Amino acid sequence: MSEAPLLCWVRRGHRPSCSSAGSVVGVALVTLGGAAVLLNAYADRLRRWAEGGGGGGARLRPEPEGGAEGAVATLHFPEDGAVLGLTAEGLALARAAGVREVGEGAPDRVEGARRAPEEVHLAVTERCPVACTGCYLSAGPDREGADPNDIFDELERLAALGVAEVAFGGGEALLRADLLALGQRARALGMVPNLTTSGFGLGPAEAAALAPVFGQINVSIDGIGPIYRAVRGWGGSSLGLQAIAALAAAGARVGVNTVMSGPLLATDGALEALGRAIAGAGALEWQWLRFKPAGRGAGAWAALAPAPDLLDQLWPRLLQAEAALGLVMRWDCALLPFLVDHAVEPAALSALGVRGCTGGADLWARDAAGGWGPCSFAGGGPTAGDALGHRWAADPRLRAWRGRAAAPPAPCDSCAIQSACRGGCRVVAGALLGDELAPDPECPRVRRAAGV
Numbered sequence: 001m002s003e004a005p006l007l008c009w010v011r012r013g014h015r016p017s018c019s020s021a022g023s024v025v026g027v028a029l030v031t032l033g034g035a036a037v038l039l040n041a042y043a044d045r046l047r048r049w050a051e052g053g054g055g056g057g058a059r060l061r062p063e064p065e066g067g068a069e070g071a072v073a074t075l076h077f078p079e080d081g082a083v084l085g086l087t088a089e090g091l092a093l094a095r096a097a098g099v100r101e102v103g104e105g106a107p108d109r110v111e112g113a114r115r116a117p118e119e120v121h122l123a124v125t126e127r128c129p130v131a132c133t134g135c136y137l138s139a140g141p142d143r144e145g146a147d148p149n150d151i152f153d154e155l156e157r158l159a160a161l162g163v164a165e166v167a168f169g170g171g172e173a174l175l176r177a178d179l180l181a182l183g184q185r186a187r188a189l190g191m192v193p194n195l196t197t198s199g200f201g202l203g204p205a206e207a208a209a210l211a212p213v214f215g216q217i218n219v220s221i222d223g224i225g226p227i228y229r230a231v232r233g234w235g236g237s238s239l240g241l242q243a244i245a246a247l248a249a250a251g252a253r254v255g256v257n258t259v260m261s262g263p264l265l266a267t268d269g270a271l272e273a274l275g276r277a278i279a280g281a282g283a284l285e286w287q288w289l290r291f292k293p294a295g296r297g298a299g300a301w302a303a304l305a306p307a308p309d310l311l312d313q314l315w316p317r318l319l320q321a322e323a324a325l326g327l328v329m330r331w332d333c334a335l336l337p338f339l340v341d342h343a344v345e346p347a348a349l350s351a352l353g354v355r356g357c358t359g360g361a362d363l364w365a366r367d368a369a370g371g372w373g374p375c376s377f378a379g380g381g382p383t384a385g386d387a388l389g390h391r392w393a394a395d396p397r398l399r400a401w402r403g404r405a406a407a408p409p410a411p412c413d414s415c416a417i418q419s420a421c422r423g424g425c426r427v428v429a430g431a432l433l434g435d436e437l438a439p440d441p442e443c444p445r446v447r448r449a450a451g452v
């Protein structure tokens, strides 16, 4: 008789990006066979961990049945960020190993979402030494920093909810003198702090201080030389590459965030040159992000958004990049619709934890003014009100997003990959159509349904 499965799904890697959920993909894995191999490997890891007495800082958060995409608990390993969605058998094994349970401050049940977010993005300032053309927060040198005490207090509340990872971003988070202290506080509370930076002001000394504290640090680079300048309005690619090299030399786990802009995708060889440069500088991961019409990005949309055919061809380019560079590739939550024409197995995506729009489902974001929103692109709501756990459960906007993902309108309702895609990007729909619950107008299938 075969053993009962221990896992429903696995999600690998830290959550470094303040700008998207980010999903690790892999050429060999986005098939049902590949996903089964991975699930077996992580089930073996779980058994070995349990046989060894558990521990290692792993944290278990029970979920009401089905609350975590069919799993009855999530188990987070802070050393590499892996989250395992456990079956009842997996939960029994983890409990027998004496694992630390978290989430005492979370609601018992949240309709259409986990009891609390798995990851939270914290914009710790809107201030930035530069003012990139398409910045989704409209950050710049004249903007405000956030109240430091508020963020320390918020970390306590998030730990009580059982949040696994927090991502610090901005603005330029490195402008905060207490950034290291924030990261250390998150660690002391049992969460993994991650960081996104432009690399501005990040030399060897800063890298040596950050490396032991942060689980992963992602440097944002949107092209090399003139492409970077065309997209961001200033020349920062050398600075970003130097920051990657400094972080890698200091032993940090380093990734790169790249926004998929028109200039980058339409210029022959530009994407490939960027990939070679970041791999050469020592990056381990490369996260591709969809350009979103948020903040200054809304005004820059006509100039910087890629043409639809460039987005439609992005997936084969990612697979080529992965094969050529050996980097771990991430495909952001907003890019899931661009898998619809590429014969990927939705069940394989789900087993690998590759999910579209997780805003309000297992992701939450706090802006620099203290407002909470479903994701960091979506803007925050009012700051006053109930306890954080109650707001996670009851916030009307979060509930609307969850309801929309569970029962989307046409054409998402008949889409083969809806369970993984979750209906496209709400931020893009909101900005381009004036209704954030409308179908994502850039999705190839939505475009076909609309005759575009």
Ligand code: SF4
Residues within 6 Å of the ligand: 019, 020, 021, 333, 334, 335, 356, 357, 358, 359, 363, 374, 375, 376, 377, 378, 424, 425, 426, 427, 428
């Ligand atoms: S709206 Fe959803 S898909 Fe778009 S960036 Fe936010 S979480 Fe991702």
Ligand code: SF4
Residues within 6 Å of the ligand: 336, 337, 338, 340, 411, 412, 415, 416, 417, 418, 421, 422, 423, 424, 425, 440, 443, 444, 445, 446
């Ligand atoms: S039709 Fe909807 S669910 Fe399907 S890929 Fe497009 S946005 Fe995603």
